[in-house]
Amino acid sequence: MSSQSAAWWRKARRARDQLIARLGTHPAVTNIDIGLLDPPQAGVVGVRIHIRGTPTDLVVPKEVEGIPVGVVRGDYHPQ
DSSP: OTTSOHHHHHHHHHHHHHHHHHHTTSTTEEEEEEEEOSSGGGOOEEEEEEESSOOSSOOOOSEETTEEEEEEEOOOOOO
16 A cells, blocks of 8 residues: 555545545545555555445545545454
């Protein structure tokens, strides 16, 4: 992931922050971060929206400011 330019990382952080402001309070959203999108073998880095369940009222864009956005499904619990 470090092969991305400094400008790309600034743009990705802005995209992440926009998505946190838009979707961060939705009850199904458990995390919003920057990382490898599925499938990880493809090497595509973008903003990941972690959600639990399959909410029908959550609209996730495919990209923000040219940064790809992906959904990671999982119901996380402390171990």
